Amino acid sequence: MTEPDPNADPFAERKARAAAWFAELQATICAAFERLEETQRHGPHAALAPGRFERRATRREPAPGEDGGGGVMAIMRQGRLFEKVGVNVSTVHGRLDARARQSLTARRDIPGLAEDPRFWAAGISLVAHMRSPKVPAVHMNTRMFWTPAAWWFGGGADLNPMVELAEDTAFFHDRLRAACDAHDPGYYPRFKAWADEYFMIRHRGEPRGVGGIFYDDLCTGDWEADFAFTRDVGRAFLEAWLPIVERHRDEPWTEEERAWQLIRRGRYAEFNLVYDRGTRFGLETGHNVEAVLMSLPPLAAWP
Amino acid sequence: MTEPDPNADPFAERKARAAAWFAELQATICAAFERLEETQRHGPHAALAPGRFERRATRREPAPGEDGGGGVMAIMRQGRLFEKVGVNVSTVHGRLDARARQSLTARRDIPGLAEDPRFWAAGISLVAHMRSPKVPAVHMNTRMFWTPAAWWFGGGADLNPMVELAEDTAFFHDRLRAACDAHDPGYYPRFKAWADEYFMIRHRGEPRGVGGIFYDDLCTGDWEADFAFTRDVGRAFLEAWLPIVERHRDEPWTEEERAWQLIRRGRYAEFNLVYDRGTRFGLETGHNVEAVLMSLPPLAAWP
Numbered sequence: 001m002t003e004p005d006p007n008a009d010p011f012a013e014r015k016a017r018a019a020a021w022f023a024e025l026q027a028t029i030c031a032a033f034e035r036l037e038e039t040q041r042h043g044p045h046a047a048l049a050p051g052r053f054e055r056r057a058t059r060r061e062p063a064p065g066e067d068g069g070g071g072v073m074a075i076m077r078q079g080r081l082f083e084k085v086g087v088n089v090s091t092v093h094g095r096l097d098a099r100a101r102q103s104l105t106a107r108r109d110i111p112g113l114a115e116d117p118r119f120w121a122a123g124i125s126l127v128a129h130m131r132s133p134k135v136p137a138v139h140m141n142t143r144m145f146w147t148p149a150a151w152w153f154g155g156g157a158d159l160n161p162m163v164e165l166a167e168d169t170a171f172f173h174d175r176l177r178a179a180c181d182a183h184d185p186g187y188y189p190r191f192k193a194w195a196d197e198y199f200m201i202r203h204r205g206e207p208r209g210v211g212g213i214f215y216d217d218l219c220t221g222d223w224e225a226d227f228a229f230t231r232d233v234g235r236a237f238l239e240a241w242l243p244i245v246e247r248h249r250d251e252p253w254t255e256e257e258r259a260w261q262l263i264r265r266g267r268y269a270e271f272n273l274v275y276d277r278g279t280r281f282g283l284e285t286g287h288n289v290e291a292v293l294m295s296l297p298p299l300a301a302w303p
Numbered sequence: 304m305t306e307p308d309p310n311a312d313p314f315a316e317r318k319a320r321a322a323a324w325f326a327e328l329q330a331t332i333c334a335a336f337e338r339l340e341e342t343q344r345h346g347p348h349a350a351l352a353p354g355r356f357e358r359r360a361t362r363r364e365p366a367p368g369e370d371g372g373g374g375v376m377a378i379m380r381q382g383r384l385f386e387k388v389g390v391n392v393s394t395v396h397g398r399l400d401a402r403a404r405q406s407l408t409a410r411r412d413i414p415g416l417a418e419d420p421r422f423w424a425a426g427i428s429l430v431a432h433m434r435s436p437k438v439p440a441v442h443m444n445t446r447m448f449w450t451p452a453a454w455w456f457g458g459g460a461d462l463n464p465m466v467e468l469a470e471d472t473a474f475f476h477d478r479l480r481a482a483c484d485a486h487d488p489g490y491y492p493r494f495k496a497w498a499d500e501y502f503m504i505r506h507r508g509e510p511r512g513v514g515g516i517f518y519d520d521l522c523t524g525d526w527e528a529d530f531a532f533t534r535d536v537g538r539a540f541l542e543a544w545l546p547i548v549e550r551h552r553d554e555p556w557t558e559e560e561r562a563w564q565l566i567r568r569g570r571y572a573e574f575n576l577v578y579d580r581g582t583r584f585g586l587e588t589g590h591n592v593e594a595v596l597m598s599l600p601p602l603a604a605w606p
Contacts, residue, residue: 077606084606203586203595266599273576274586283506283577292506296569298606302599303380303387 011146014223015120018144019091021227022124023072025142025234026089029126030074032238033085040080042250045131051079053087058288060092068094073291077298081135081249085128086294092287093120100284112149120146123155124234125278127295133261134251136161136168136209136244137268139295140237141278142230151223153230154216156191157237158199159244160209160268162261168244169210175240176213179232183225191215201271208271212240262301269300314449317526318394318423321447324530325392325427326375328445328537332390332429333377335541343383345553348434354382356390361591363395371397376594380601384438384552388431389597395590396423403587415452423449426458427537428581430598436564437554439464439471439512439547440571442598443540444581445533454526456533457519459494460540461502462547463512463571465564471547472513478543479516482535486528494518504574511574515543565604572603 009015030053037050053074060068071090076082095117101110113119123143130137142155159172173192180188191213198214200207213233218226272279272295282292312318333356340353356377363371374393379385398420404413416422426446433440445458462475476495483491494516501517503510516536521529575582575598585595 203592262602266603269572269603269605270576270596273573289506293573293605296605299565299602299604300569300572301602302572302596303601 011120011151014151014227015091015122015144015146018227019089019122021231021234022089022091022122022142025124025231026072026074026087029087029238030076032242033076033082033087033128036081036242036245036249037076037079040249043080043132043252045080048078048080051076051082058088058090058291060090060094060285060287062094062097062285066094068092068285068287070288071291073288073294075294079131081131081245083129083131084298085126086291087124087126088291088294089122089124090287090291091120091122092285093118094285095119096285100281110147110150113147116148118148125295126237129265129297130245132248132251133162133253133257134248136241136248137265137297138237138241140234140241142233144227144230150219152217152219153226154218155230155233156195156198156212156214157233157240158195158209158212158214159241160264162257162264164210168247172210172212172240172244175236176233179229179236180213182232183229187215187229188213199271200275201267202275204267204270206267208268259301259303262297262299263303265297265300266302269296272296314423314454317454317530318425318447318449321530322392322394322425324534324537325394325425325445328427328534329375329377329390329392332541333379335545336379336385336388336390336431339384339545339548339552340379340382343552346383346435346555348383351381351383354379354385361391361393361594363393363397363588363590365397365400365588369397371395371588371590373591374594376591376597378597382434384434384548386432386434387601388429389594390427390429391594391597392425392427393590393594394423394425395588396421397588398422399588403584413450413453416450419451421451428598429540432568432600433548435551435554436465436556436560437551439544439551440568440600441540441544443537445536447530447533453522455520455522456529457521458533458536459498459501459515459517460536460543461498461512461515461517462544463567465560465567467513471550475513475515475543475547478539479536482532482539483516485535486532490518490532491516502574503578504570505578507570507573509570511571562604562606565600565602566606568600568603569605572599575599 040046053076055072055074058073059070062068069092074087076085096119125141127139137160140157144153177188195211195214220226343349356379358375358377361376362373365371372395377390379388399422428444430442440463443460448455480491498514498517523529
């Protein structure tokens, strides 16, 4: 009988499964978005070749030459429907320096991190900026975080229409609510309220979009259950957003609507650069800056 | 003989003179820029009416209905030469809450502020985004800050060409150096190095432009001397930038140069939203958000 290796990471298998899930979700989403491109027959960009994702490896270098993990950035640009969309996965590890620790511990004290600053994190992050001002921009992100003394999941999704349509808002929230309710009836009310608080452009006193869900520090103690919930959030995102795209993809738009879209995108950039925790964490932990900032809009206006 | 009022603010006259200077400089600059518009005869926008500044009062409301001072925002948009330029002055006062104090004390401990958090500040801030990618964008800002136990001046100017021309960089720096040297031969080397450090987009490891000068916490003990220096920085800005505009205003440009300009402007927005101390201070102390963010480019790209 072989003794188990006392130095083995008891979380190694779970980390591998989480990272594999994020990669699978990336593949599923990229395929779904490329299908949208192929089937786009109307509108001012229908004559273009359907957009295709370009994939590129990214690296986190905490110090020059040091390995901190990395990821795969998938970006599609100037398609028929998508003006710019990034779907990034990453699996990173190393030690959290004081500054990065601060951007985490602003919200929570991570037990034991001062003594042992090792961390591991994997996740997927998606932002889609559309050609049409009739099709909402959207964001989704889920992640698993591990430190020697704790693990947790986080994530969310939010819808960013240029002009709110109550029907779309209700549909998007309903799909996310269904995914939440299947796990815990308390999740949706809590995570919806958290999104309303989180996706707020505080210096303007205005929300960046019409919300969705946001959760962090999710650790019920049952890793399998929390991982299953995080998978369901990823799936629910597609169920929530794709029908909204179908509903609006062939609607015409005006120059005025386009101009307003560019202003809304400016607000989006403000939120991400000033407040977004994932962006700040990425910039502070030395991940490939193009991957961290892929969320920024292809074109934005502050007229 | 009248006894002096023991409650009178011994700094009242100085505050008034500083505020008046910033207003005068605003008027001088706005007039100079409108002259540039009137005399612009070539290029794709020469057929437009010459741009004119619109002036609007701004208010700082630390809490709803509370008076925290205000200013005058002067903005010119979609001119022949200027795509968007803001020249704002403000005179604000009140109490620094903990968050705003932090964005100041990150660099210095302000003596006595924890016990008596009153402050007063006046300044001018200018950012010009040009139609032509051949004409550098530019920024200038000077200010006086007062607290019960301290006063100081700060400011600077930096040049942001889309492609560096060594001749322009040298000229811009020479004018600022001359203004500095007239006051203290140590100023220019120190304030140039400070600008190189300050105007750095740290997450990209690249400077936002070709520098200039930056100074803060300037208090030699001689208020008249420090005020005179700050006035000279304002004058030197015009001497440094206007000839560069003259040199390039009639040069043609290509679509590729315009596209690169929009990318450079995206970098500029990144710097201002992530790092700029004036922007952060403004957003945190509740000043009119349109005035604080007038520095953001009319159009920017992250392709």
